[in-house]
Amino acid sequence: MAAEAMKEMPDLAKVQEAIDQAVPTKGSEDTDDYQYGFHYPDESVFRSKKGLRRETVEEISWIKEEPDWMLQKRLEALEIYFSKPMPQWGGNLNALNFDDIYYYVKPTDSQGKTWDDVPDNIKETFDRIGIPEDERKFLGGVGAQYDSEVVYHSLKKELSDQGVIFLDMDAGLREYPDLVREYFTSIIPSADNKFAALNTAVWSGGSFVYIPAGVKVDIPLQAYFRINSENMGQFERTLIIAEEGAEVHYVEGCTAPSFSSDSLHSAVVEIFCKPGSRVRYTTIQNWANNVYNLVTKRAVAYRDATMEWVDGNLGSKLTMKYPSVYMMEPGAHGEILSIAFASRGQHQDAGGKVIHAAPHTSSIITSKSISKNGGRASYRGLLKVAKGAVGSKSNVVCDALILDDESRSDTYPYIEIDEQEVTIGHEATVSKIGDEQLFYLMSRGLSEAEASNMVVRGFIEPLVRELPMEYAVEMNRLIQLQMEGSVG
Amino acid sequence: MGAELAIRNLHVKVEGNEILTGVDLTVRAGEVHSLMGPNGSGKSTLAYILMGHPAYEVDEGEVLLDGENILELEPDERARKGLFLAFQYPTPIPGVSVADFLRTAVSSIRLGPSEEGRTTELIPMREFRKEIRERMTELDIDHSFARRHLNDGFSGGEKKRAEILQMSLLKPRIAVLDETDSGLDIDALRAVADGVNRQLSSELGVLLITHYQRILNYIEPNFVHIMVDGRIVQSGGPELAHELEAKGYDMVKDLV
Ligand SMILES: Nc1ncnc2c1ncn2[C@@H]1O[C@H](COP(=O)(O)OP(=O)(O)OP(=O)(O)O)[C@@H](O)[C@H]1O
Ligand SMILES: [Mg+2]
Numbered sequence: 206m207a208a209e210a211m212k213e214m215p216d217l218a219k220v221q222e223a224i225d226q227a228v229p230t231k232g233s234e235d236t237d238d239y240q241y242g243f244h245y246p247d248e249s250v251f252r253s254k255k256g257l258r259r260e261t262v263e264e265i266s267w268i269k270e271e272p273d274w275m276l277q278k279r280l281e282a283l284e285i286y287f288s289k290p291m292p293q294w295g296g297n298l299n300a301l302n303f304d305d306i307y308y309y310v311k312p313t314d315s316q317g318k319t320w321d322d323v324p325d326n327i328k329e330t331f332d333r334i335g336i337p338e339d340e341r342k343f344l345g346g347v348g349a350q351y352d353s354e355v356v357y358h359s360l361k362k363e364l365s366d367q368g369v370i371f372l373d374m375d376a377g378l379r380e381y382p383d384l385v386r387e388y389f390t391s392i393i394p395s396a397d398n399k400f401a402a403l404n405t406a407v408w409s410g411g412s413f414v415y416i417p418a419g420v421k422v423d424i425p426l427q428a429y430f431r432i433n434s435e436n437m438g439q440f441e442r443t444l445i446i447a448e449e450g451a452e453v454h455y456v457e458g459c460t461a462p463s464f465s466s467d468s469l470h471s472a473v474v475e476i477f478c479k480p481g482s483r484v485r486y487t488t489i490q491n492w493a494n495n496v497y498n499l500v501t502k503r504a505v506a507y508r509d510a511t512m513e514w515v516d517g518n519l520g521s522k523l524t525m526k527y528p529s530v531y532m533m534e535p536g537a538h539g540e541i542l543s544i545a546f547a548s549r550g551q552h553q554d555a556g557g558k559v560i561h562a563a564p565h566t567s568s569i570i571t572s573k574s575i576s577k578n579g580g581r582a583s584y585r586g587l588l589k590v591a592k593g594a595v596g597s598k599s600n601v602v603c604d605a606l607i608l609d610d611e612s613r614s615d616t617y618p619y620i621e622i623d624e625q626e627v628t629i630g631h632e633a634t635v636s637k638i639g640d641e642q643l644f645y646l647m648s649r650g651l652s653e654a655e656a657s658n659m660v661v662r663g664f665i666e667p668l669v670r671e672l673p674m675e676y677a678v679e680m681n682r683l684i685q686l687q688m689e690g691s692v693g
Numbered sequence: 694m695g696a697e698l699a700i701r702n703l704h705v706k707v708e709g710n711e712i713l714t715g716v717d718l719t720v721r722a723g724e725v726h727s728l729m730g731p732n733g734s735g736k737s738t739l740a741y742i743l744m745g746h747p748a749y750e751v752d753e754g755e756v757l758l759d760g761e762n763i764l765e766l767e768p769d770e771r772a773r774k775g776l777f778l779a780f781q782y783p784t785p786i787p788g789v790s791v792a793d794f795l796r797t798a799v800s801s802i803r804l805g806p807s808e809e810g811r812t813t814e815l816i817p818m819r820e821f822r823k824e825i826r827e828r829m830t831e832l833d834i835d836h837s838f839a840r841r842h843l844n845d846g847f848s849g850g851e852k853k854r855a856e857i858l859q860m861s862l863l864k865p866r867i868a869v870l871d872e873t874d875s876g877l878d879i880d881a882l883r884a885v886a887d888g889v890n891r892q893l894s895s896e897l898g899v900l901l902i903t904h905y906q907r908i909l910n911y912i913e914p915n916f917v918h919i920m921v922d923g924r925i926v927q928s929g930g931p932e933l934a935h936e937l938e939a940k941g942y943d944m945v946k947d948l949v
Contacts, residue, residue: 656769
């Protein structure tokens with residue numbers, strides 16, 4: 206299979222060129238109601254010393270018994286990480302003490318083959334989050350990561366029989382070293398940004414997904430990411446390869462307990478959409494309010510391929526996340542739906558980037574943000590059309606809803622069009638929740654809280670409607686919880 | 694016991710201007726009162742203040758529902774006490790379906806208020822669906838209407854029908870209908886009037902705000918009041934509406 210994949214090798218030089226061209230976008234209090242705020246005593250079998258040094262990286266690689274090339278990649282990335290300055294745009298990172306973080310926490314000695322093999326305290330955590338119930342009900346495969354390691358993984362037999370690979374990234378590296386070596390860091394090189402370098406240096410866990418040509422996976426594959434330890438850094442790494450005409454929907458859910466000190470989540474996700482393929486990546490993130498969430502997500506789409514990001518950003522202290530789609534060949538289509546909810550002590554700096562690097566490509570960015578109780582939601586996006594990308598179409602719509610006078614919303618749309626023959630639409634609205642709307646709903650017996658709930662639900666409806674039912678329900682429920690967090 | 698809404702010497706300000714300048718009016722269950730008056734005379738202001746609109750400020754006077762002053766109550770509390778307002782200009786709520794909204798509204802009125810911020814317990818879907826379908830059929834509203842977004846892109850007539858649909862499900866004891874007859878074609882006017890008439894009973898009092906005598910041919914008022922410059926200048930029986938239709942507001946000019 207690896208050989209077959211090599212044949213389909215994408216033009217990585219071209220990807221790199223497009224990436225280089227795209228200018229990077231520049232630019233706490235706990236809620237008692239955080240439902241996933243429970244945590245179990247830390248029973249990890251190994252944790253690295255606090256802080257990050259060369260030995261930390263060597264130790265991680267040694268424990269994982271990695272090939273030497275991976276260790277070299279990590280060390281190279283570490284140098285880049287140390288050499289790059291802390292970003293001064295987006296959110297404020299000054300309060301985050303990088304020396305006070307555990308960069309690797311191994312919760313258990315072995316991964317569960319069956320649910321029963323998973324250690325009890327971990328099992329209980331995931332039971333409360335809803336696995337493996339969801340697995341039985343509607344998922345094609347499940348991965349569950351607890352701190353630095355994936356503790357459980359499964360894939361329906363029908364799917365593995367068709368050649369679908371869904372493994373944690375470490376197992377992916379062990380079992381398909383050639384594939385991983387081929388694609389790893391090819392869309393997001395270590396030098397891309399400080400946090401991509403950090404992730405490459407200390408990555409652990411994440412998913413490795415390979416869908417063979419023509420295989421359509423019609424039920425979602427889902428990964429759950431859980432931070433359980435205080436001062437923990439979680440650095441999962443995900444690689445998804447959809448061969449020609451393949452289809453897959455990958456979903457990630459993220460939670461963490463509320464500790465008094467900060468945690469860091471810094472993931473990297475790279476996705477290849479080969480000609481005619483279709484990949485949808487849905488995030489339903491609900492971090493506790495002291496998690497810094499600094500994530501780099503990027504996809505390349507080739508001829509007639511479609512890449513969709515559905516990004517639900519709830520919780521966290523600061524999220525900086527701009528999933529991107531590079532459209533490399535004619536007919537490629539990129540779509541980004543982003544929902545952000547910022548409440549007290551939270552800053553959601555989210556959005557998306559679409560890069561039209563070939564003619565007749567199309568993209569849509571739809572962003573909806575809600576800010577409440579002093580929260581701050583920013584839309585930050587890039588729309589780039591390269592010279593020669595004639596006949597490209599793009600539409601960007603960002604709507605912000607502000608629920609009270611303390612809260613804030615900003616829009617930073619970057620648009621770079623180097624081609625004349627294109628169709629571009631850009632629209633941004635900011636609205637305050639209307640007194641007239643609240644009055645109307647309240648005159649029908651709805652309490653004020655319920656009325657604003659309903660207005661918010663209506664506001665995000667155009668995005669939630671796009672989700673499969675289970676996730677739509679989940680998204681509405683999470684928004685509801687955020688709304689209940691602090692009424693009045 | 695039937696409801697009684699008593700408005701006593703009501704003075705109301707909007708953004709510093711006195712709009713209502715002393716309104717006295719009592720509406721009891723089983724009665725239909727028609728309120729007429731020129732544009733800008735304060736009819737909608739009265740409707741809003743009765744329902745508790747936050748932009749309006751009471752300067753003087755009181756509003757009693759069954760003897761209890763309701764001016765300090767929130768709009769939802771008033772709704773739960775049986776007050777209803779059919780809006781002259783219903784507010785669009787994008788993304789919220791008529792069915793979803795109405796199920797929540799009916800539930801909060803029938804099952805009581807939600808606990809601080811929590812969603813109301815909802816009445817069973819089946820029961821609700823059956824009921825809303827029956828009411829839609831009566832009002833000649835297509836059943837697919839329940840899936841549309843509330844007042845969003847509704848035609849003028851659809852908005853008015855939707856208001857009466859809401860009234861028929863919420864079953865108020867005192868209903869204020871603010872120009873529910875405006876902008877309706879002949880068939881729609883009949884459907885809406887039938888809808889109101891079907892609900893009339895000894896349990897319901899209605900304050901019908903209108904510019905046209907025409908609606909009163911369908912919904913017969915017991916009393917007609919004329920408001921000019923923020924107060925009621927003349928009251929009488931149904932014949933007053935006919936007289937007004939014939940003579941225009943000149944007839945009350947010297948009463949102001
Ligand atoms: N929110 C407001 N801000 C400023 N002025 C207002 C406001 N609401 C009402 N008014 C003023 O109060 C007066 C009475 O308005 P109101 O809507 O009550 O009249 P109305 O009798 O319902 O008229 P119509 O027959 O045209 O519906 C008008 O002069 C109007 O401009
Ligand atoms: Mg009016």
